[in-house]
Amino acid sequence: MDTRELSDFFEKLEKTSSRIEITKTLALLFGKLKSDEADKVVYMVLGRLAPSYESVVFNVAEAMMIRSISEAYGVPVDKVKKTYKSMGDLGLTAESYAKSGSNITVNELYSTLYKIAEEGGEQSVERKVAGLSALLSKLDAKSVRFIARIPIGKLRLGFSDKTVLDALSWMEVGDKSKTGVLERTYEVLPDAGKLAAKVKKVGIDRASENMSPQVGTPVAPMLPQRLKSTTEMVKKMGEVAVEPKFDGLRVQIHFEEGKPARAFTRNLNNISEMFPELLDIGKYLKAKSVILDSEAIGVDEKTKKFADFQTTMNRRRKHNIAESARNTPLRFQIFDIMFLDGKNMMQKEYLERRRVLEKVIKKNKIFSVDESIATDDPKVIKDIHEKYLKMGLEGVMVKKTTSKYVPGRTGWRWVKMKEVEEARGKLADTVDAVVMGYTRGKGKRVSFGVGQFLAGILDKEKIKTITKVGTGLTDEQFRELNKRLKKIVVKSIPKEYEVHKDLEPDYWVSPEVVVELAADELTKSPKHTAGLALRFPRLVKFRDDKPVSQATSLGEIKKLYKLQRT
Numbered sequence: 001m002d003t004r005e006l007s008d009f010f011e012k013l014e015k016t017s018s019r020i021e022i023t024k025t026l027a028l029l030f031g032k033l034k035s036d037e038a039d040k041v042v043y044m045v046l047g048r049l050a051p052s053y054e055s056v057v058f059n060v061a062e063a064m065m066i067r068s069i070s071e072a073y074g075v076p077v078d079k080v081k082k083t084y085k086s087m088g089d090l091g092l093t094a095e096s097y098a099k100s101g102s103n104i105t106v107n108e109l110y111s112t113l114y115k116i117a118e119e120g121g122e123q124s125v126e127r128k129v130a131g132l133s134a135l136l137s138k139l140d141a142k143s144v145r146f147i148a149r150i151p152i153g154k155l156r157l158g159f160s161d162k163t164v165l166d167a168l169s170w171m172e173v174g175d176k177s178k179t180g181v182l183e184r185t186y187e188v189l190p191d192a193g194k195l196a197a198k199v200k201k202v203g204i205d206r207a208s209e210n211m212s213p214q215v216g217t218p219v220a221p222m223l224p225q226r227l228k229s230t231t232e233m234v235k236k237m238g239e240v241a242v243e244p245k246f247d248g249l250r251v252q253i254h255f256e257e258g259k260p261a262r263a264f265t266r267n268l269n270n271i272s273e274m275f276p277e278l279l280d281i282g283k284y285l286k287a288k289s290v291i292l293d294s295e296a297i298g299v300d301e302k303t304k305k306f307a308d309f310q311t312t313m314n315r316r317r318k319h320n321i322a323e324s325a326r327n328t329p330l331r332f333q334i335f336d337i338m339f340l341d342g343k344n345m346m347q348k349e350y351l352e353r354r355r356v357l358e359k360v361i362k363k364n365k366i367f368s369v370d371e372s373i374a375t376d377d378p379k380v381i382k383d384i385h386e387k388y389l390k391m392g393l394e395g396v397m398v399k400k401t402t403s404k405y406v407p408g409r410t411g412w413r414w415v416k417m418k419e420v421e422e423a424r425g426k427l428a429d430t431v432d433a434v435v436m437g438y439t440r441g442k443g444k445r446v447s448f449g450v451g452q453f454l455a456g457i458l459d460k461e462k463i464k465t466i467t468k469v470g471t472g473l474t475d476e477q478f479r480e481l482n483k484r485l486k487k488i489v490v491k492s493i494p495k496e497y498e499v500h501k502d503l504e505p506d507y508w509v510s511p512e513v514v515v516e517l518a519a520d521e522l523t524k525s526p527k528h529t530a531g532l533a534l535r536f537p538r539l540v541k542f543r544d545d546k547p548v549s550q551a552t553s554l555g556e557i558k559k560l561y562k563l564q565r566t
Helices: 002-014 019-032 036-043 060-074 079-087 090-097 108-117 124-138 141-145 162-172 178-188 192-202 231-238 276-284 310-317 321-329 350-360 378-390 445-448 475-485 553-565
Strands: 242-246 248-255 262-264 287-300 330-340 365-370 373-375 395-400 414-418 431-439 452-459 463-469 507-509 514-518 523-526 532-535 538-544
Touching: 002 019, 002 108, 002 141, 019 036, 019 162, 036 108, 036 192, 060 079, 060 090, 060 124, 090 141, 108 124, 124 141, 141 330, 162 178, 162 192, 178 192, 192 452, 231 242, 231 378, 231 395, 231 414, 242 350, 242 378, 248 276, 248 330, 287 310, 365 507, 373 378, 378 395, 431 463, 431 475, 452 553, 463 514, 475 538, 523 553, 532 553
Parallel strands: 330 365, 463 532
Antiparallel strands: 242 373, 242 395, 248 262, 248 287, 287 330, 395 414, 431 452, 431 507, 431 514, 452 463, 514 538, 523 532
């Protein structure tokens, strides 16, 4: 396939809002691809060059793209800036100067973009600008419109990996009946591009056979449901294991003898360089290769108590890692094992995984296996919960002792029980919401840049409003919110947002920032598109460890509403 044909599909996808029509269009696109094109095209339609865990980023700022457009078409930088200010879109800006252009294949396009992304070191900015200007000058106007958006992270066609899986099913069987098979495969090896290439070669069924985790490729994490009643927990799950609930950073650890250990967040981002402790993990393992699930928690050196979430999150900074490690020592609370020495542990029951885990981790002060108590007595669960609360922890995680490790939040396998009554609100749990836009404040808040923000939750691939938040933030939180949001302002409402006209903010932002909100209760709402609204919402913290895809869903909100009424 060549770039002209690919850009025709880009244009059609951009103009389409119907989820089913987007799926059909992608299926048609995938059907036209060769197997050696499929992975590259999937990455590009998603606006990237690789799965997120490979950390392939362009590091191309808007100023660099403006220079690239200037050099590609021989237009003064100031004129390009003026056009950009008028149009508000660098893709449209580049298109306005583009000439007829030649034609290149999608493989050539991908290879060129990848080479630009890999540029680093001295004079790398100049090489990136030169590479981009040379690429733009080759392309026709329509191709330029879309390709110019990719390096600056602005190619947002309104769908995610989930729609790609739907489209692969549609391509093969004409409906979404095989999406479930693809989703289970994707959860173990979350690379939509690689999966698409494999499906093109051998079909969905063969591509999904005998899936096992691979060291170095993050597994989609298993997530808990919510319940307040310990009696109901036992009723739904039978015998359970009760573990402490820490307020830390979920970290998946991958180790293979002879190679550096790797660490991934729950949103599958590679953050290995932020944990120098992992350099020596091999000394504490009775294993040649292993994948572990853990919670990293900062430790206050003076009090020897666990630090709060924001202090722990300081370790995610990309600079001064050694100093940060000294200031915020970490302990890794290991609570599960998914892979061991070539064996897939995900299909084993919890108690068996637990026995294996305790044998794998040698006794040490950095990597510690969580305490776990098996019971079918609701009172025991409650007593343990209260014990951990007094220790300053968040409460307990309750796990069905016969459950396998199943990615995602499905069934009654894991349940979290958190204390939120006094400090965080009367609702049974907090809500992880997506910031959709914001309104400038009045009075004192003018200096903050943000007076109120609109927040939403997920309904499949749509984001529906559930609240506006303008109180319960500290001055510092207002300033931090402004700092984050002004970087992601977009000119028009993103395709995935569903918002009542009376709730539209002054500024729309792309769906990137996830915040944890507490509230007193959920009420029915005629204007919020979720159908329910948070009453007296307040910001608990920024959830930098969570991707938008793991924000609270409409289904979970409805369960919380039902819990509230019981």
